[in-house]
Amino acid sequence: xxxxxxxxxxxxxxxxxxxxxxxxxxxxxxxxxxxxxxxxxxxxxxxxxxxxxxxxxxxxxxxxxxxxxxxxxxxxxxxxxxxxxxxxxxx
Amino acid sequence: xxxxxxxxxxxxxxxxxxxxxxxxxxxxxxxxxxxxxxxxxxxxxxxxxxxxxxxxxxxxxxxxxxxxxxxxxxxxxxxxxxxxxxxxxxxxxxxxxxxxxxxxxxxxxxxxxxxxxxxxxxxxxxxxxxxxxxxxxxxxxxxxxxxxxxxxxxxxxxxxxxxxxx
Numbered sequence: 001x002x003x004x005x006x007x008x009x010x011x012x013x014x015x016x017x018x019x020x021x022x023x024x025x026x027x028x029x030x031x032x033x034x035x036x037x038x039x040x041x042x043x044x045x046x047x048x049x050x051x052x053x054x055x056x057x058x059x060x061x062x063x064x065x066x067x068x069x070x071x072x073x074x075x076x077x078x079x080x081x082x083x084x085x086x087x088x089x090x091x
Numbered sequence: 092x093x094x095x096x097x098x099x100x101x102x103x104x105x106x107x108x109x110x111x112x113x114x115x116x117x118x119x120x121x122x123x124x125x126x127x128x129x130x131x132x133x134x135x136x137x138x139x140x141x142x143x144x145x146x147x148x149x150x151x152x153x154x155x156x157x158x159x160x161x162x163x164x165x166x167x168x169x170x171x172x173x174x175x176x177x178x179x180x181x182x183x184x185x186x187x188x189x190x191x192x193x194x195x196x197x198x199x200x201x202x203x204x205x206x207x208x209x210x211x212x213x214x215x216x217x218x219x220x221x222x223x224x225x226x227x228x229x230x231x232x233x234x235x236x237x238x239x240x241x242x243x244x245x246x247x248x249x250x251x252x253x254x255x256x257x
Contacts, residue, residue, distance in 0.1 A: 006239030010223050015245065019255045030242060045158050046216040048165035048228040054209060062195060064205055068212035072231070081239050083227060084220065086212035090204050091192060 003034045004079045014085040022065070022087055029055040029067040030082065037071070037080055044070045047083055063091030117157060121179055124150050128186040143194060147187050147203040154180060154210040165228045166217060177218040184211050 007015065018026055033040055033053050044050030050070050057065045070084040127146055157180060160173055184207055191201040216224050230237060 005242035007242055007245050008227075008237060008239055010220065012240060012245050016249055016252075017255055023249070027242075027246065044165065045161050045213065046166050046224055048231045050165065050231075052213075054212065056205070062200060063192075064208065066205070066208045066212055068209070068215075070216065075236070079239075081237065082242075084216050084224070086215040088188075088208045088211045090188060090208050 001078075003037060004074075005030055005034050006074070006079050006081050008081065008083045011082040011085050018087060022089070025055075025057050025065055026067050026085060026087060028057075029053075029069060033069055033071070034080060037073075041071070046070065047072070050083060059089075059091060061091065063089070065089045065091075117153070117160075117176065120149075120153050121176060121183070124153065125179060125183050128183045128190075131190060143187065143190055144202045147191070147201065147207050150180070150184055150187060151203065151206045151210050154184075154214060158213065161217070165231075166221065166224045167228060168225055170217070170225075171221070174217065174221050177214050181211060181214045181218045184214070 015023065015026060032055060037051065037053070041051035041053040044052040047070050050072055052068065052070050054066055054068045057067070059065055066088050068084075068086040068088075069082060072081040072083060073079075074081050124146065131143075157173070157176065161170055187207060188204065188211070191204045191207075194201050227237070
């Protein structure tokens with residue numbers, strides 16, 4: 001079962017602030033998360049009852065990009081509420 | 092008790108005093124790594140890569156200990172005093188990432204950069220979005236819902252709207 005994804009105002013701003021191709025990587029990460037949130041995440045250190053998932057993308061010249069998503073499970077058990085998105089690039 | 096000059100060559104009574112007496116262990120280690128980042132010679136060669144490997148491992152380890160101070164229930168206003176330390180950690184981490192990038196470009200890959208990038212992402216909610224996260228956590232603790240927009244709708248708007256600079 002794939003979950004629906006909802007963005008908090010902060011997560012929406014964080015996604016909007018990402019230029020391509022960062023945004024594409026983030027969307028890829030979010031879609032992967034929606035497919036298997038339980039197996040891809042662990043408890044968040046910063047958000048109460050939040051879950052934290054991180055995704056690595058291998059880029060050119062041996063560099064990597066990491067996307068970290070912190071989310072809450074929705075009460076409907078069908079939605080992930082994305083609260084925070086962080087992206088960091090090693091290149 | 093006269094403990095002599097401290098690591099920075101100043102005497103006790105100045106803001107930076109003898110490590111282990113008045114400055115917490117975390118602050119002390121962070122200050123040492125900050126100084127390492129600021130005083131590093133232009134990294135080059137295998138020796139530079141090896142040394143940066145060590146420094147990055149130390150910085151990541153420091154983050155692990157710092158994060159434990161948050162505790163099991165997420166951020167609250169009680170953690171506000173930690174924010175400057177997390178911001179300093181983050182700024183220093185980015186200097187190390189830049190050094191690692193330069194070394195890699197020179198053909199000297201640095202071990203541990205991925206761990207540092209992961210720690211940087213974990214630090215951001217605390218260092219960059221503390222107020223928002225504390226407000227969120229208060230709402231979660233009270234059982235209050237939030238406002239969320241479906242990702243599909245957000246993506247459609249972003250595709251047609253102005254693009255942020257690269």
